[in-house]
Each structure stands twice: as structure tokens, then as C-alpha cells.
Amino acid sequence: MKRVWTYIFLIVGGIIFAYPFLWMISASFKPEIEIGTIGLWSSDFSLRSYQAVMQKIPIWRALLNSLFVSGCVTLSVIVFGSIVGYALSRLRFFGRDFILGVILFTMVIPFQITLIPMYILMVKFGWVDSYAALIVPGMIGAFGILLFRQFFLDIPQDLVDAARIDGCNDLRILFGIFYPLSKPVIITVGIIAFMGSWNDVLWPLIVIRIRDLMTMPQMVTLFAVGGQAEAQLGAELAAATLLAVPIILVYAFFQRYFIESMATTGLKN
Amino acid sequence: MKKRSQKIRNNDSAGYLMSLPYIIYFCLFIGFPLVFSFILIFHKWNIITPMEWVGLRNFVRLFRDIQFFKSIQNTLKFLIIHIPLQITVALLLAVLLNQKIKARGFFRALYFLPVIVSGVVITLLWRQLYAYDTGLLNTLLTHLGFARIPWITEPEWAMPSIAIMATWKNVGLYVVLFLVGLQGIPRYMYEAAEMDGAKAYQQFFYITLPALNSTMVLVIILSTIGGFSLFIEPFVMTGGGPINSTLSAMLYIYNQAFYFGHMGYAATLGFFFAFIVLAVVLIQKKFVERKD
Numbered sequence: 001m002k003r004v005w006t007y008i009f010l011i012v013g014g015i016i017f018a019y020p021f022l023w024m025i026s027a028s029f030k031p032e033i034e035i036g037t038i039g040l041w042s043s044d045f046s047l048r049s050y051q052a053v054m055q056k057i058p059i060w061r062a063l064l065n066s067l068f069v070s071g072c073v074t075l076s077v078i079v080f081g082s083i084v085g086y087a088l089s090r091l092r093f094f095g096r097d098f099i100l101g102v103i104l105f106t107m108v109i110p111f112q113i114t115l116i117p118m119y120i121l122m123v124k125f126g127w128v129d130s131y132a133a134l135i136v137p138g139m140i141g142a143f144g145i146l147l148f149r150q151f152f153l154d155i156p157q158d159l160v161d162a163a164r165i166d167g168c169n170d171l172r173i174l175f176g177i178f179y180p181l182s183k184p185v186i187i188t189v190g191i192i193a194f195m196g197s198w199n200d201v202l203w204p205l206i207v208i209r210i211r212d213l214m215t216m217p218q219m220v221t222l223f224a225v226g227g228q229a230e231a232q233l234g235a236e237l238a239a240a241t242l243l244a245v246p247i248i249l250v251y252a253f254f255q256r257y258f259i260e261s262m263a264t265t266g267l268k269n
Numbered sequence: 270m271k272k273r274s275q276k277i278r279n280n281d282s283a284g285y286l287m288s289l290p291y292i293i294y295f296c297l298f299i300g301f302p303l304v305f306s307f308i309l310i311f312h313k314w315n316i317i318t319p320m321e322w323v324g325l326r327n328f329v330r331l332f333r334d335i336q337f338f339k340s341i342q343n344t345l346k347f348l349i350i351h352i353p354l355q356i357t358v359a360l361l362l363a364v365l366l367n368q369k370i371k372a373r374g375f376f377r378a379l380y381f382l383p384v385i386v387s388g389v390v391i392t393l394l395w396r397q398l399y400a401y402d403t404g405l406l407n408t409l410l411t412h413l414g415f416a417r418i419p420w421i422t423e424p425e426w427a428m429p430s431i432a433i434m435a436t437w438k439n440v441g442l443y444v445v446l447f448l449v450g451l452q453g454i455p456r457y458m459y460e461a462a463e464m465d466g467a468k469a470y471q472q473f474f475y476i477t478l479p480a481l482n483s484t485m486v487l488v489i490i491l492s493t494i495g496g497f498s499l500f501i502e503p504f505v506m507t508g509g510g511p512i513n514s515t516l517s518a519m520l521y522i523y524n525q526a527f528y529f530g531h532m533g534y535a536a537t538l539g540f541f542f543a544f545i546v547l548a549v550v551l552i553q554k555k556f557v558e559r560k561d
Contacts, residue, residue, distance in 0.1 A: 006365050013362055014379045017437070021382065023405065024394045036403035080290040093284030099291065106299050110543035111498070112519070116526055116536040117302035117309060123316060140294040170283050199387040201501050202519075206527060217389045224393055225505055233397060240393040244386050251385050255378045258385055263445045 021244070028238040035233045049234035050242075056228050056235070059242060061212060062219040069134045069215060070197040076139040077193040078186055084140070085148025086174045090160060100149075103142045115206075122207050133207040134215065138197055143265055144189045151185040152178060188261040191254075195262075198247060216243050309536035316532055327537035337538060339513060340521040341545065343428055347517065348496040350432035355492055356485070359440050363447035364477070377448070381441035388438065392505040395434045396421070399506075421507055424514035431502050431515055439495065443488050450484035451477070479559075486558045490550055497546045518542050 027035045029045040053059055087093075088100055118137065127133040155178060163173045179186070204218040214222070220239045222228070251258055310327055312320045331337060362380060366373055383391060398405045399420035407417040420430040454477065462472050478485075500519040503509055509516035509524075522542065526535035 003368075003370075006368055006370060009365055010362075010370070010376050013365075014376055017379050017382060017441070020394055020398060020405075021386075024390075024397075027397070035397070036400075036405075036408060038405055038408055080294075083287050084291045087284050087287035091284035091287065093281040093288075096284060096288075099288055102295065103291070106295070108547070109299070109303070110494070110546045112522070112539040112546065113306050113543040114299065114302035115522075116532055116539055117305040118298065119526070120305065120309075120316065120532065121297070121302065137298050140291055145291060170287065195385060199389075201387070201389055202523070206523075217387045220393070221389050221501070221505055224389075225508065236393055237397065240390045244390040247385055247387070248382070251382070255381070256374070259377065259381050259445055262384065262442055263449060 021248075024237050024244075025241050028234060028241045030234065032232065032234050035237070049232070049238035052232060052235040053223070053239045053242070057219055057223050057239075058211060059216070059219065059239065062214050062216040063242070063246075065131075065213060066198060066216040069131065070194050072131075072135045073138040073197040074190050074194045076135075077141050077144045078189055080140045081144030081189055082148045082152075082174060082178070082182070082186075083171075084145045085152055086170065086178065088145065089149040089152040090155075090173075091170065103145055107142050115202075119206050128207050129210045129213055131213065134204060134213075137203075138193075141193060141196075143192065147185055147189055147264070148182075151182055155181060187257050188264060191258055191261040192265055195247075195258075306536050306540055309533050310540050312533040313531075314533045315530040317530075320533070323533070327534050328541075330534065331537055331541060336513070336516070337518070337521055340516045340518045341542070343514065343516055344497060344499060344518045346428050347432050347435075347499055348493060350429050351435050351496055352489060352492050354432065355436045355440055355443060356488060358436060359443035359447055359488070360481075362440070362444045363451055364473070366444065366448060367451045377441075377445065380444050383438045384441045386438075388501045389505060391434065391438045392502050395437075396506055399430055399434075421515075422511060424512050427507055427511060427515045431499075431506060434506075435496075435499070435502060439492065443492070446484055446488060447481065450481045454480045482557075482559050486554060489553050489557055493550055493553060494546065497542075497549075 022040055023038075026040040026042070028049050029047070030037075030042040031044050031046065031048070034042050034044070088096060122128050122133045122137075125132070127136070159177055160173055163177055168176065199217060200215075201217045201221055204215045205221070208214050208218065211219070220243045223239050224236050311322060311324060313323045313327070314320045366376060397403075401407060401417060401419055401422050404420070406420065410417060419426055421427050458476050458480075459472055462476060467475070498519055499517040500523065503515040503517050503520055504523075507515045509520050518538075519542075522535050522538045525531045525538060
């Protein structure tokens with residue numbers, strides 16, 4: 001009996017979390033007057049709302065921008081994070097623990113302090129309205145370095161010694177020997193970096209004003225609040241659906257990695 | 270001997286070289302902004318005209334800025350509703366999921382879904398759910414015979430509504446964190462309690478909750494930091510209205526900087542606000558964390 005109640009609760013919970021998404025996707029295909037209905041079915045499904053979105057904003061361009069920016073950020077966080085993580089875990093040099101301390105310290109600085117000066121820096125570099133402003137400040141993350149360092153600490157020293165005797169330098173050891181062993185941590189760091197970059201809106205809103213360089217969340221936001229949607233609910237929901245679908249698709253295949261990655265970063269903090 | 274010192278120095282230089290990306294990054298994007306923010310708070314500046322030294326006038330202005338304190342109050346109101354709600358729901362779902370049930374992974378994945386989706390999507394979606402006349406929630410309420418609720422059109426309701434939405438978005442992450450914590454509690458503790466005749470709720474309050482203390486600290490701190498950066502939800506949902514009831518501190522700082530162009534003042538607000546965040550987190554840590 002108790003078991004039954006557990007399932008009922010879990011299923012009700014599942015409906016509460018999943019139904020709004022299903023409703024949104026369905027509503028984006030419904031005609032405007034049917035959007036207020038609770039049901040998912042309509043006899044008049046069409047692509048009108050999507051056509052309205054594509055007419056008003058260059059949404060595909062925004063999708064490409066987002067993919068490019070998040071791709072560069074993710075790749076770079078992995079490469080630089082692992083290089084620095086390697087130095088901090090496998091090399092001995094004066095000041096190493098100091099650098100590690102600094103990294104840990106930076107994690108407690110609230111971003112509210114640095115936000116305005118960062119914007120001014122972008123202005124001074126002439127990076128406002130450029131990909132550089134979106135990519136460069138995100139190229140290294142403290143969390144990436146720390147996760148790589150933690151993982152590399154557990155790799156046996158014998159492997160490193162053997163490779164040194166074969167004449168490998170540190171980069172060869174890192175990319176040739178450590179990388180094949182490090183899939184879990186690479187995936188974790190990659191997912192966290194990608195999600196952070198893909199879903200960020202505040203920073204793009206600050207540094208990008210030109211439509212052709214806008215990221216997708218930014219463009220959808222401005223579409224909805226900037227009056228371009230002209231109170232067409234269908235178009236708003238279609239834009240939101242276009243923004244949600246890529247990440248939901250990736251999530252559907254890799255949900256276990258997503259959940260584990262985000263849980264580890266939560267716990268590491 | 271010579272060879273040995275040579276080797277160490279080589280190793281040293283490799284270490285510095287490989288740490289260089291971070292050192293450059295730190296100087297440019299952390300060190301410089303920190304120092305520069307300290308300079309900015311004593312200046313009046315709109316970026317275009319030269320900086321003007323104003324001494325402590327930004328702070329004087331800050332302490333007289335009723336809107337800013339209102340925005341902090343709004344943010345705190347958000348946190349006071351959001352955090353307890355989130356902990357209750359997350360704990361409930363985590364305890365349910367921690368039993369021997371089928372399809373646990375499936376439910377976990379469902380609850381986690383809103384966590385990965387952009388806050389913009391969530392807010393646009395909930396704006397429709399909350400709409401007064403045609404919104405899904407009010408339609409549901411009227412079908413069930415209740416009155417409509419002015420979710421985002423009345424000042425008393427708007428911030429609680431955003432807090433409910435934020436809970437719906439984030440709770441999946443905390444379910445997972447609590448699940449990790451729950452799985453770390455040894456079974457024999459419950460078995461022993463059962464032999465002593467402890468009821469289910471007693472087991473929960475005397476075994477489960479104390480054992481989850483470190484997870485609890487983590488959950489509270491993470492949701493506090495997240496809550497203090499509340500920005501895109503009110504930006505999209507209400508624009509800060511009605512009557513500034515959802516104007517969050519971050520939204521206010523954003524407006525000061527990028528709508529009015531008051532860079533110096535906005536930097537001062539950010540500086541001050543960051544200290545509030547740190548102070549609140551430290552106080553929470555002190556009161557919630559138990560050392561044993």
C-alpha cells in the first residue's frame with residue numbers, strides 16, 4: 001500500500017515537471033486562439049508560429065552563434081583546464097600551492113563585484129559586439145582546473161616515469177597518456193562549461209548589441225521582452241521551443257552524464 | 270649535483286609555462302576587475318566622458334537609495350520563500366526516490382529536466398502558465414471552482430510566483446544532491462532504530478536530517494548564491510514590476526549600469542551587494558553547519 005502512494009507521488013511529480021514542456025511544444029504548433037487550452041491536441045496544428053519567428057528574427061544565425069561560442073568555450077576550458085590542472089597536480093615548482101590557493105579563493109568572489117569592470121575592460125579592448133567578448137572571458141574556469149587536478153592526482157606516477165624515460169615531454173604525457181584515461185572528467189568539465197555558456201544571458205545582453213552576433217538565449221529574450229513578438233504568444237513559445245529543443249535532445253541521450261556532472265560540481269564546491 | 274639542480278629548474282619552468290594560461294586569465298579577468306572596481310567606486314563615470322573623482326559620494330547616494338534597498342528587500346523576500354520551499358520539495362522527492370522502486374533513473378531524469386533548460390525558456394513558459402485570463406494555472410483553478418489568482422499582476426503575488434517558478438526549475442539538482450547524501454547513510458542505523466521501535470517520522474528527524482547536515486549546508490549556500498543573482502526571471506517575466514515588486518538587486522544594478530550609464534555608481538552597488546552575499550552565506554554557514 002505504501003509502495004502505491006510512493007508511485008502516485010512520483011508520477012504526479014513527473015507530470016508537474018514534464019507536462020509544461022509538452023504543453024509548450026504543443027502550443028507552439030497551435031493556432032493563437034487555442035493556446036489558452038490545457039489539452040495537448042489541436043485539430044489545426046501548423047508551423048505558422050515558427051514562420052512568424054523566422055520572419056522577425058534571424059534565429060538560425062543566433063543558433064549558429066550560440067553553437068560557435070559555446071563550442072569554443074567548452075573546448076578551451078577543457079584544453080587549458082587540463083594543462084593547468086596537470087601543472088598543479090604533477091609538476092613541482094615554487095609557488096604552486098600559492099596558485100592553487102588563489103584559484104580556490106577566486107571561487108568565493110561573487111561575480112557582482114567584477115561584472116561592471118569586466119564590461120569596461122571589454123569596451124577598452126574594443127571587444128564590444130564581437131565574438132571575443134563572448135568567448136575569451138570564459139576560456140578558463142576555476143572549476144575545470146580543480147576537477148582536472150583532482151583527477152590527475154590519482155593517476156599512478158609509474159606511467160609518468162615510464163613516459164619520461166621514453167623521452168616524452170609534459171604536453172605529450174598530458175595529451176597522449178592522461179587524456180585517454182580521463183574521459184569521465186573531460187565529459188564532466190565539458191558538460192558544465194557547455195551548459196554554463198549555452199544558457200548564459202546576462203553577459204551577452206551586456207556586451208552584444210548587434211543582432212547578427214547575438215546568442216540564441218539573448219535573441220529569444222529580446223524577442224519576447226523587446227516587443228518584437230507583438231504579443232503573439234505562439235511566436236514566443238515557438239522561439240522558446242527552438243531554444244529548448246537542442247539541449248533537451250542532447251540531454252535525452254546523455255542524461256546520466258548531465259546529472260552526475262552537475263552533482264559532482266555541486267559537491268566539489 | 271649540477272645536473273640535479275638543472276633538472277629541477279627545467280621542471281620549474283615547465284610548471285610556470287603550463288600555469289601561464291591561468292596566470293594571464295587571472296590578471297586580466299579577475300585581478301584587474303577587482304582593482305578597477307575599487308577605483309570605480311570613488312568615481313562618477315558614464316564611459317564616454319572622462320572619469321570624475323567623487324570620493325565617497327557614491328556610498329552616500331547608495332545609503333539614501335530607497336529603490337536599491339527595496340530591490341535588496343525583494344531579493345531577500347525571494348530567498349525566504351524559495352529556499353525553504355526548495356528544501357522541502359527536494360527532500361520529499363529524494364526520500365521517495367531513495368526507496369526500492371522501479372524506474373528511479375527515469376523519475377530522476379524527469380525532475381532534472383528543467384535544470385538543464387535555459388532560464389529564458391522556463392520564464393517564457395511560466396509567463397503563459399501564470400497569465401491572468403488565459404493562463405493554464407488559472408484555467409485549471411476556475412475549472413476546479415476556485416477564483417483566479419493574479420500571479421504576476423499583483424505586487425503581493427509577483428515575487429512569490431517567481432520563487433515558485435525558480436523552485437520548479439532548480440529543485441531537480443537538489444533532489445540529486447540529497448539523493449547522494451541519503452545513499453551515504455548506513456542502513457544499520459535505520460535497522461537499529463526500527464528495533465528500538467522508532468516510527469518513520471522519528472527516523473527521519475533523528476537519523477536522516479542530522480546525517481544530511483553537510484548536504485543541507487551545500488544546498489542552502491548554492492541556492493542562496495543562485496538567488497542573489499536573480500536577474501533573467503524578473504527581466505523576462507515582469508520587467509521588475511508590478512510597482513517594482515520584482516525588481517531584484519541584480520536587475521537594479523543592471524539598469525543603473527546599462528540603462529542609465531552610471532558605471533561608477535553601479536560598480537559601487539555591485540561591490541556593496543557582493544559583501545551582503547558573502548555576509549549572508551557566512552551567517553548561514555555558522556548557523557546551519559554542525560561540527561562533529
